[in-house]
Amino acid sequence: MTWIIVLFLLLCSAFLSGEEAAFLAFSDIRIQTLVSQGNKAAVVVKRLKANLRKLLGTLLLGQTFCDIAASSIATYTATKAFGSLGIGLVTGALTLLVLIIGNLIPKSLAAHHPDRWTLRAAGFLEFVMKTLGPVISGIDRLVGLFVDTKTAASFVSEDEIKTMAAMGAQAGTVEKLEKEMIDRVFLFNDITAEDVMTPKENMILLDGEKTVTEVIPLTNAAKFSRYPVFLSQKDNIVGIIHIKDIYEKFSEVTEKPLSETKVKEIMKNVIFIPETKLIGDLFREFQKHRMHQAVVVNEYGTVTGLVTLEDLIEELVGEISDETDVDENIIKRVDKYTIVVHGDIELRHVNRFFNTNIGAEGHKTLSRHILEVLGSIPAEGHKLDLTESVQAIIEQGDSRRISKVRLVKKAEATKPE
Structure with missing residues (x-):
């Protein structure tokens, strides 16, 4: 009967050891998915993981109690039967059993199937944690005298998310395109306007003093949707004109003919940004001002390029080609x-x-x-x-x-x- 009690205590220790490994291996993302699917046990697991330090304290306390109790009972029984020789035999045998049965086997099984271990035992563990709550809280306060336990909370880092995406792509659970978009999201705030802008040398500029009819051949040939407008010299950019603004002028009935309407009369305001501006900040600025383009300048105020909302979106989703884009066989x-x-x-x-x-x-x-x-x-x-x-x-x-x-x-x- 005594050895049955020892075996029972070892199995209890193994159960608690496995639960510890299972809760650490069970990802918060998987738990949240199960919760959203209406899994009631997952709701309990989520509550337990929200107070993980207290849960682990409960599991370790129970595991330690079982190990000590099993060791004490086995040593007492062996000493009565074999004398001082029994202490050595029990110590060696029990150490091996605790290592294999109480730790290696349950932790290995639990790490491979954390959902089964945690979901089935969640209700029981919550009851145990509430029962031992005062003891665990007292130990936690005692530890808090020497260690700042408030800083122990862990968060998923950027590198961990990227690693999970890479592992998911290798396993086939995450599409290659999805993995690339995740990588681009984290790079988004590290990229500057200079990195994505169209250089000044490649910009098509319209002279604000020219009439609408005079610039039509240029816009038809270039096939862009937006054009910076300059006055006097090309470095003096004063606005932006959209191709639709030009076409709207054709449909309007006005006293002033298009041959006399200058580009500067229908242009819109433009914002200027430094080359070093992060495109994440620029994206929010575009949203705030409901604008789609900005002129990029260097530290001397000289125009160096043009950046559009499409340029920013392409950093997230990849190259975008519209019906007017021409394949240039880059x-x-x-x-x-x-x-x-x-x-x-x-x-x-x-x-x-x-x-x-x-x-x-x-x-x-x-x-x-x-x-x-x-x-x-x-x-x-x-x-x-x-x-x-x-x-x-x-x-x-x-x-x-x-x-x-x-x-x-x-x-x-x-x-x-």
């Missing part, structure tokens, strides 16, 4: 070891497509990287090594910019097929 593969790319392509796209490691990725463009390496604008035909295995040849450009670049994998090209 990357063209010539052969296995050669590609031709536009100068304003971002390094990250080149590295991903060509399986290379050129420069520090981020949002830096290939042309900017080449300019930083050379310190000057190269002429057409100029060759330079970007890495030990990748050579760049300037295919097209002028005295102001690099338009097209040919990239060749030197080392790969010399390998035999």
Whole structure:
């Protein structure tokens, strides 16, 4: 009968040890999902995990009591039967049993099936925790004299969420696109306006002094929806005009003909932002002012580019192409070891497509990287090594910019097929 009691205490210790592992392994996200599905046991589990420190204290107290009681009873019984020799036998045997039966086996099982362990025992554990509540609270206050227990709360970090998304993608429970969007969300507040803007060199500007009819050929050719408006000189941007504002003028019946209506008369106000402005803040500013674009300036107040709401959204969902976008074949593969790319392509796209490691990725463009390496604008035909295995040849450009670049994998090209 005595050994049956010892075995019962060991099983109780194993149960409590398994519950400890199960509650630690049971994710809050899974619990919340079950709660939303109407699982009553999950509601109890959620309450218990909300006071996890007290729950763990209850489990550890019960487990310690069972281990000590089992050890004491077994030692007393063995001593009566075998004398002093029984102490050594019981100590060795009980230590092994507590380790295997009381810890390793239950914790391993519970960690693999935390939902089964926690949901089935939730009601009983809540009753035990309430019963031992005064004892646990007293111990907690005693510990609080030496340790600040209020800072013990744990929160899911950004890295943990990204890791969970990556693991979900590998397991097939999270779509690749969903995983990429999660990564983009966390990068969103680390990206500046300079990283996503359209450079000034690529902007199509309208002269505010010109008439609406005079700019129509330019807007038809460019096929953009919004155009910055300047007065006197291109650095003096004073507004933005939407293509629909121009078309609306065609449908309006006014005394002043379009041939006499100047662009500056129908333009809208524009906001100016520094290059260093984070796009997360800019996104909220666009929402607040109900605007879709902003002009980017450097520390000297010189215009350096234009950023639109679409640019920001693309950082979350990827490239967006509308019905007016033209496929410019930004990357063209010539052969296995050669590609031709536009100068304003971002390094990250080149590295991903060509399986290379050129420069520090981020949002830096290939042309900017080449300019930083050379310190000057190269002429057409100029060759330079970007890495030990990748050579760049300037295919097209002028005295102001690099338009097209040919990239060749030197080392790969010399390998035999």
